[in-house]
Amino acid sequence: MSYKTLEPFFKPKSIAVIGASRSPEKVGYQLVKSLIDVGYEGKIYPVNPKADEILGLKAYPNIKSIGETVDLALIAIPAQNVPEVLREAGECKVKCVIVISGGFKEIGGEGVKLEEEIKRIAKEYGIRLMGPNCIGVYDPHNKIDTLFLPRDRALRPKKGDIAFISQSGAMGVAFLDWMTMENIGLSCFISYGNKADVDEIDLLEYLLHDEKCKVIAMYLEEITNGKRFIEVASETSKVKPIVAIKAGRTMEGAKAVSSHTGALAGREEIVEAAFKKAGVIRAYDTHELFDYARALATGRIAFGDRIAIITDGGGAGVMATDKLTDERMGVGLKLAELKDETKLELKKHIPPFAIPHNPIDLTGSVTPEMYGDVIEIVSRDENVDGIVVIVLIHPPGMNVKVVDEVEKAYKSTNKPILIASTGGEPTQKILRMFQERGIPSYPEVERAVKAMKCLVERGRYLKKLERRFH
Structure with a gap:
């Protein structure tokens, strides 16, 4: 019927x-x-x-x-x-x-x-x-x-x-x-x-x-x-x-x-x-x-399992890495190995004492502009299939402008970018702002990582279909 x-x-x-x-x-x-x-x-x-x-x-x-x-x-x-x-x-x-x-x-x-x-x-x-x-x-x-x-x-x-x-x-x-x-x-x-x-x-x-x-x-x-x-x-x-x-x-x-x-x-x-x-x-x-x-619903798919993590909190980055890479307790994806040229470019935009390796920790000296710059740089790396961005708004240099900066970077690429942030009402306000602008955001790092795995699964399925019909 x-x-x-x-x-x-x-x-x-x-x-x-x-x-x-x-x-x-x-x-x-x-x-x-x-x-x-x-x-x-x-x-x-x-x-x-x-x-x-x-x-x-x-x-x-x-x-x-x-x-x-x-x-x-x-x-x-x-x-x-x-x-x-x-x-x-x-x-x-x-x-x-x-x-x-x-x-x-x-x-x-x-x-x-x-x-x-x-x-x-x-x-x-x-x-x-x-x-x-x-x-x-x-x-x-x-x-x-x-x-x-x-x-x-x-x-x-x-x-x-x-x-x-x-x-x-x-x-x-x-x-x-x-x-x-x-x-x-x-x-x-x-x-x-x-x-x-x-x-x-x-x-x-x-x-x-x-x-x-x-x-x-x-x-x-x-x-x-x-x-x-x-x-x-x-x-x-x-x-x-x-x-x-x-x-x-x-x-x-x-x-x-x-x-x-x-x-x-x-x-x-x-x-x-x-x-x-x-x-x-x-x-x-x-x-x-x-x-x-x-x-x-964003229509952005991860056509590989190499994921970058950007954070302004080292501990949050470690937890995200564990969840991302652990095959038994996590989702079994890979931490992307950034290209040398990406690392060199990152050094120009992150604090001098920060290390340009994945997961990328912007440290407590972070600013909203730093988030935007780093997301754009990392998204251009061919070794990166998706990005989990952990936005902790507690450092003194952070404010709601981070939403504008991340949105600008988000629109500069077609790669999947998911936001995670943990905290009280000020944090929840930021998450709602991201969500209203069509950028998926999650109140727990682990949830964002699992959602990224879903985008990888979708990518694998579409690639399988492509192989079947060609």
């Missing part, structure tokens, strides 16, 4: 909210409010037979009474009533439906039969169905928000170029909170729940063609069709990097997945092999997922 059948989930001209409510504590109330708050520009049709108006919008007793074309229907009613309403939506030629309601496959027994029934109805009427047991779509670019969670408690990230797919709604929302706090932009978020119809494979196909998405981050609990997943992920990762967390790695974790969405988690070694074959970069926690995604 064409990826274009999913467009009404992201670009609907009209939305019906079935189960809309006048009570602020109800899901149906918040669904309408979320659409209003995000600034949705299409028509919103609240459906509730007991209401004439909801949040200033005319309410309708059922979807048939709307009398207009509905592109997307949100269903938030008791599970046993969903089949009837879904059939009615089909008769009204609704293209796409998000079933927010739970009480299906994830509870077993009758819930499994109920889910099979709505699958049959959706197929009969040619409806693309997302869910059940999900929270749907948040797309800040197209101003779509089907999250039934109040904005003061569930934060929404700013516009960006990272798409995030999550089988779990609760985990997805927690990640959105984290993205907002870390000032990471989002192209769209999709929670697809029990995947009675739309699954991670369909969404990968759609996002492959979505111009506003540069990187795809995924939280997966199980993969239904492994062979098809590998095919689609392989095609997608040729163009856009995919970073994924696969939950349920352990036996107990797999049991937890089954009770959550009624899913089978799959054997760990098979998942690992599938990801490797498809070029999917694996993450194991929240930090890794989005640390990798924001590094990849």
Whole structure:
């Protein structure tokens, strides 16, 4: 089925909210409010037979009474009533439906039969169905928000170029909170729940063609069709990097997945092999997922494993070197051997008592200008594939101007440059400034080093593809 059948989930001209409510504590109330708050520009049709108006919008007793074309229907009613309403939506030629309601496959027994029934109805009427047991779509670019969670408690990230797919709604929302706090932009978020119809494979196909998405981050609990997943992920990762967390790695974790969405988690070694074959970069926690995604979103790839470290703190440089080069406890990359001409040029710009070797310690006599000069010099060295820059703002000569100087140097090269800085609020302010200017920044040296390894992995994968096709 064409990826274009999913467009009404992201670009609907009209939305019906079935189960809309006048009570602020109800899901149906918040669904309408979320659409209003995000600034949705299409028509919103609240459906509730007991209401004439909801949040200033005319309410309708059922979807048939709307009398207009509905592109997307949100269903938030008791599970046993969903089949009837879904059939009615089909008769009204609704293209796409998000079933927010739970009480299906994830509870077993009758819930499994109920889910099979709505699958049959959706197929009969040619409806693309997302869910059940999900929270749907948040797309800040197209101003779509089907999250039934109040904005003061569930934060929404700013516009960006990272798409995030999550089988779990609760985990997805927690990640959105984290993205907002870390000032990471989002192209769209999709929670697809029990995947009675739309699954991670369909969404990968759609996002492959979505111009506003540069990187795809995924939280997966199980993969239904492994062979098809590998095919689609392989095609997608040729163009856009995919970073994924696969939950349920352990036996107990797999049991937890089954009770959550009624899913089978799959054997760990098979998942690992599938990801490797498809070029999917694996993450194991929240930090890794989005640390990798924001590094990849720059489009800068490390086509080798020779990394330079620039710092104004010797201890931080040593820790970064350990993490970079240790094959067992670190990421197993190489410390770049700088060319002689690079070292000679560095001597002109660093303190006379500083040593021009990698890691390059600018010492406590550092200035913002020194950072800019040294980054430019090192980035021109052919022996350097990527640079980790540790910016400690505590020395007397340092100030916020370092952001301008580093940005200037960053723009002078296409090599990947990642920033790390550890410290309190003044440091966090600097990190936010880097992030706002599109330079990936991390509050821990180790996280920046791991993100660089991700860029090296991506480079290796692209070089492997190049060899395969030439």
